[in-house]
Amino acid sequence: MCGIVGAVAQRNITPVLIEGLKRLEYRGYDSCGVALHVDGHLARSRSTSRVADLETQIQETGLQGFTGIAHTRWATHGAPATKNAHPHFSPSSEDARIALVHNGIIENHDELRAELTGLGYVFQSQTDTEVIAHLIDHMYTGDLFDTVQQAVKRLHGAYAIAVFCREEPHRVVAARQGSPLIVGLGKGENFVASDAMALAGTTDQIIYLEEGDVVDLQLARYWIVDVEGRPAEREVKTVHAHTGAAELGPYRHYMQKEIFEQPRVVGDTLEGVTGIMPELFGDQAFRVFKEIDRVLILACGTSYYAGLTAKYWIESVAKLPVNVEIASEYRYRDSVPHPSTLVVTISQSGETADTLAALKHARSLGMTNTLTICNVSTSAMVRECKLAYITRAGVEVGVASTKAFTTQLAALFLLTLTLAQVNGRLTDEQEAHYLKQMRHLPVALSSVLALEPQVIAWAEEFARKENALFLGRGIHYPIALEGALKLKEISYIHAEAYPAGELKHGPLALVTEEMPVVTIAPNDALLEKLKSNMQEVRARGGQLYVFADVDTHITSGEGLHVIRLPEHYGLLSPILHVAALQLLAYHTALARGTDVDKPRNLAKSVTVE
Ligand code: G6P
Secondary structure (H helix, E strand, C coil): CCEEEEEECCCCCHHHHHHHHHHHHHHCCCEEEEEEEECCEEEEEEECCCHHHHHHHHHHHCCCCCEEEEEEECCCCCCCCHHHCCCEEECCCCCCCEEEEEEEEECCHHHHHHHHHHCCCCCCCCCCHHHHHHHHHHHCCCCHHHHHHHHHHHCCEEEEEEEEECCEEEEEEEEEEECCCEEEECCCCEEEECCHHHHCCCCCEEEECCCCCEEEECCCCEEEECCCCCECCCCCEECCCCCCCCCCCCCCCHHHHHHHCHHHHHHHHCCCCCCCCHHHHCCCHHHHHHHCCEEEEEECHHHHHHHHHHHHHHHHHHCCCEEEEEHHHHCCCCCCCCCCEEEEEEECCCCCHHHHHHHHHHHHCCCCCEEEEECCCCCHHHHHCCEEEECCCCCCCCCCCCHHHHHHHHHHHHHHHHHHHHCCCCCHHHHHHHHHHHHHHHHHHHHHHCCHHHHHHHHHHHCCCCEEEEEECHHHHHHHHHHHHHHHHHHCCEEEEEEHHHHHHCHHHHCCCCCEEEEEECCCCCHHHHHHHHHHHHHCCCEEEEEEECCCCCCCECCEEEEEECCCCHHHHHHHHHHHHHHHHHHHHHHHCCCCCCCCCCCCCCCCC
8 A cells, every 4th residue: 555755865866665665565556656756946856657657757757865855655635636636735736845755544634625725726626635735834834844734633533644845955854653664774864665575675763753743854964753642752663674575586476476375474474383283373371371361363354364263263172252353444433342352463564554554443431451373573563463373475565465364274273272372272192283384384285285287277267257256164265255255355256255054045046057166165164064065156057166185085077076175183174275276376376367467456555444
């Protein structure tokens, strides 16, 4: 989603800004732009194409400057168009005094727009952002830091902004409320960005701004004030952010590469786990796990499906009741809080606005025992939670999550065992059995990925369909949901998932010869029930595509296509089955020729509500 980079330096800063935007590209965007202070005036370049094209555009025009800001935009207010791309200028393009970039949503933009229009400002975009640029220009006192502090008091909603002014060439001012923003410190130069990763290779000295902070960046100094305008000390951390997306290697897309990285990163996530120890989740974990008697999981998207899977695990092994909620719903609904709840957020990015808001909402209801399963150790989610388990998926570039999901599942299984142990529900034999299974996961996953050629053959068929049904039962129902989500995200085929027992309560009406029905058939207690559900599909002419465990005795026949997974993996089976579904979605999208790594309209890191 939207990304910000800004710099004040004594060298041409364009390469740093472009490099920063490239590092933020994976989050998803539809337009981008750079503004610079050039010889006493403001200049900008914007594009609805890729950052690489913006770079060429900038090279062709020879745009250079010592002070500047840059942005990748994911449209919320106004279509993806050059006029809506950031940076925005005020009072006008021709006579620009203020340049500004913004992440977030300004909720009172209509009211401010009316006020500023009344004052003579002419709006050139449909964005909520442009009102902030005009507001700052209107309120400008000759001191940008002071002006921004006053101006943000008029804003309702979420924002991270970076702004500079024609009259103050060696200064960038930035502010945050509800959207992440960091400061990067250099020698005689300073930076601002929405994510430390944007500055990887430029500086590792990072300050995480807090809610309501406003920062004044100059060449050799910086100054932060808090929400009340009081001087604020913020810790400087040395952050070894990933140096960007890895090379593609032999793969055609990042998504394919990331699917095949799963054996390694699941192994990395569980590395060093030689026994079940609460301390793996943080120093206070044992006390917290002793205090709680129920679990509330909050997440969005794929992470929500990881949470749904964990519900089956925790209830069955640790015997604790689990409630899993979509974060964007939970934050606004009346729920019944219980102080002895362990609140678990799951997030690959650690910056999802809805999940962060849901976490804060849970805390405001008195539930202070919080834990996150997160892939970014420096993220807001990790900083906000009492306990954390950091998955080690590495940077995930493909917008459709794959390796982040399976590493979340690995961490959640570990959490399940830990809660069971603390509750006296895990025998030494069980612990040894599960640990052995977890250690074997990388090998088991590799044998599933070796099925790729068979999946490719199916994908050719799927590519011609416009609808698909996914069926699973029990612990594999969330995996059916995730399989359907993967297919729709990247191939744009309409896909729905049902617990197989629900077929006859509605979706069976959709089943014809044109409807592929993907079925997850592990060799578990529900297998016979599932076989009956499959009969119901066959009897209506539906085409079954079954991922069956090796010993299920389901064999291919007319209208029944079977791919055998090498082994049945008990409780951990969802981690294997989902890898097969990821491959199906990937190869179907490939056959349809869609933009696999950057599907239309989607973003990797959803930092707005
Ligand atoms: C976006 C991404 C999904 C992700 C979801 C939640 O929609 O495209 O892949 O599952 O956000 O993100 P989080 O970072 O909180 O896991």
